[in-house]
Amino acid sequence: MTQPVIQALGENALILNTGASATLECQQRLWAIAAKAAHWPHVRDVVPGMNNLTILFDPLASDGLQLAEKLQVAWDSDSISQKTGRKVDIPVVYGGDSGPDLEEVARHTGLSPAEIVKRHTAAEYIVYFIGFQPGFPYLGGLDPKLATPRRSEPRLLVPAGSVGIGGSQTGIYPAASPGGWQLIGRSELQLFDPDASPPTLLQPGDRVRFVASEVIA
Amino acid sequence: MIKIIRAGRINSVQDMGRNGFRHLGICQSGALDRTALAIANLLVGNPRDGAAIEFTLGPCELTFTVDSRIALGGADFGATLDGQPLLPWWSVRVRAGQTLKLNAARHGMRTYLAVAGGINSAAQLGSRSTDLQAAFGGHGGRALTEGDGLSAGALDNPAAPVHHAAAFGVRAPSWYDADDTETLAIRVIPGPEYDLFSAATQKTFWNSSWTLTPQSNRMGFRLSGPELKIKKSGDLLSHGVLPGVIQVPPAGQPIVLMADAQTTGGYPKIGVVIGADLARLSQLRFNRTLQFVEADADAARAALRDEALYLQQIETAMHWLRPAK
Numbered sequence: 001m002t003q004p005v006i007q008a009l010g011e012n013a014l015i016l017n018t019g020a021s022a023t024l025e026c027q028q029r030l031w032a033i034a035a036k037a038a039h040w041p042h043v044r045d046v047v048p049g050m051n052n053l054t055i056l057f058d059p060l061a062s063d064g065l066q067l068a069e070k071l072q073v074a075w076d077s078d079s080i081s082q083k084t085g086r087k088v089d090i091p092v093v094y095g096g097d098s099g100p101d102l103e104e105v106a107r108h109t110g111l112s113p114a115e116i117v118k119r120h121t122a123a124e125y126i127v128y129f130i131g132f133q134p135g136f137p138y139l140g141g142l143d144p145k146l147a148t149p150r151r152s153e154p155r156l157l158v159p160a161g162s163v164g165i166g167g168s169q170t171g172i173y174p175a176a177s178p179g180g181w182q183l184i185g186r187s188e189l190q191l192f193d194p195d196a197s198p199p200t201l202l203q204p205g206d207r208v209r210f211v212a213s214e215v216i217a
Numbered sequence: 218m219i220k221i222i223r224a225g226r227i228n229s230v231q232d233m234g235r236n237g238f239r240h241l242g243i244c245q246s247g248a249l250d251r252t253a254l255a256i257a258n259l260l261v262g263n264p265r266d267g268a269a270i271e272f273t274l275g276p277c278e279l280t281f282t283v284d285s286r287i288a289l290g291g292a293d294f295g296a297t298l299d300g301q302p303l304l305p306w307w308s309v310r311v312r313a314g315q316t317l318k319l320n321a322a323r324h325g326m327r328t329y330l331a332v333a334g335g336i337n338s339a340a341q342l343g344s345r346s347t348d349l350q351a352a353f354g355g356h357g358g359r360a361l362t363e364g365d366g367l368s369a370g371a372l373d374n375p376a377a378p379v380h381h382a383a384a385f386g387v388r389a390p391s392w393y394d395a396d397d398t399e400t401l402a403i404r405v406i407p408g409p410e411y412d413l414f415s416a417a418t419q420k421t422f423w424n425s426s427w428t429l430t431p432q433s434n435r436m437g438f439r440l441s442g443p444e445l446k447i448k449k450s451g452d453l454l455s456h457g458v459l460p461g462v463i464q465v466p467p468a469g470q471p472i473v474l475m476a477d478a479q480t481t482g483g484y485p486k487i488g489v490v491i492g493a494d495l496a497r498l499s500q501l502r503f504n505r506t507l508q509f510v511e512a513d514a515d516a517a518r519a520a521l522r523d524e525a526l527y528l529q530q531i532e533t534a535m536h537w538l539r540p541a542k
Contacts, residue, residue, distance in 0.1 A: 012492060048240060050456070053457075054457025064514070134238075
């Protein structure tokens with residue numbers, strides 16, 4: 001694996017950039033570093049991104065140099081997160097009002113709605129990282145045949161729980177928000193609860209399966 | 218209890234924000250002007266990170282149903298307490314039934330009302346800050362509206378000498394009184410993708426006057442000015458971002474991420490506003506201009522240390538307040 005680049009992001013953050021294209025092995029190494037770095041002195045937050053990692057620290061307690069060194073050492077230690085993550089099943093109602101773009105995805109992919117649901121529920125997805133909204137997972141593992149470009153006009157309001165496809169990605173919107181993904185279904189599961197511990201259903205490293213509780217086509 | 222009679226624009230409960238949950242997509246939130254929040258808190262005997270009300274523009278009106286001590290920190294909103302002028306950076310006692318009015322901001326954008334004991338809504342994920350997007354924290358996860366009642370903590374802590382004093386104030390950092398029609402200088406450390414911009418574009422970034430557009434909010438300040446074109450386009454992989462990061466989307470108009478910024482982003486980061494200048498930036502009014510001035514991490518830390526020292530002086534002074542004889 002190539003050597004990562006560690007860059008400063010202002011006076012209070014560092015980014016470890018692997019430069020690699022997204023791979024699971026690289027991501028597993030980053031999860032292992034993230035778990036360690038969260039306990040280092042002066043570190044305020046550790047954010048895995050897509051094949052990169054950002055750490056925030058107290059700039060009056062550290063100039064970041066020592067932390068950069070520790071990041072490098074952690075990377076070189078070659079440990080891969082053994083954590084396999086939890087398995088989380090997400091029940092989804094596909095099509096109908098819950099998935100208004102299922103037809104559009106069918107048109108684009110040339111697959112029947114039933115085949116789309118079959119392929120979407122067949123895969124085991126991995127939560128690479130969480131961003132955009134509390135609990136919003138960036139998932140790896142979408143069947144390439146299901147890739148469909150984003151809508152030309154983003155919706156002003158995507159309902160909470162919506163399951164969508166955006167390009168070669170798939171994911172779930174934990175909260176209502178504007179969004180441009182093709183919506184193929186919706187889940188009733190609550191993905192974010194600020195009073196729960198942990199507050200989000202999904203965490204980096206978790207393995208997700210979508211389960212069709214109903215298909216309206 | 219504080220009762221909101223007239224809510225004004227986006228007013229919300231904020232403290233210094235939440236850390237430790239970004240890996241779950243949970244943003245920092247918290248006061249945009251942390252200096253003003255800290256000073257207002259110190260003036261009523263609170264720790265600097267106590268929860269207060271952040272007011273944006275005006276006008277607003279509220280009453281107190283109990284006796285307490287309050288202070289305003291930030292922009293001058295021409296505030297009055299029962300008709301008597303109340304200057305920012307001034308700590309006074311209030312009695313039950315008194316009415317605080319905030320008029321239109323004379324300069325600046327935001328002011329903070331600190332109350333002895335702090336706004337004591339339940340902390341969620343380590344903070345009382347309102348996350349307006351995710352709709353939690355603060356007062357029901359939303360902006361304040363007419364009729365809301367906010368409770369404050371122990372209002373009269375006899376141990377705090379500050380409560381024996383009558384009215385008193387501090388001199389705020391001079392930039393709060395600066396002429397805000399002039400171009401504001403904001404110090405910036407070049408970002409990780411600085412070199413994706415040509416030398417000419419980098420020059421344009423530093424030498425131009427940028428206008429703050431009214432499309433700005435607590436998530437991000439959108440600027441307008443000359444177009445900043447990246448040398449070659451290509452998608453960056455999403456990575457962590459934080460308040461102060463200046464992103465350049467394909468349209469070439471920079472966005473400075475602020476307290477409610479999302480946790481990850483994928484646009485090139487041309488620079489990062491130094492922590493000590495974020496408060497200053499947060500008081501810039503719409504359609505006013507700023508210029509970026511190149512700085513480094515040493516300068517950023519020096520500025521933070523200066524501010525910490527200044528706050529420490531106020532904190533120390535509060536301990537020496539004695540009952541008026």
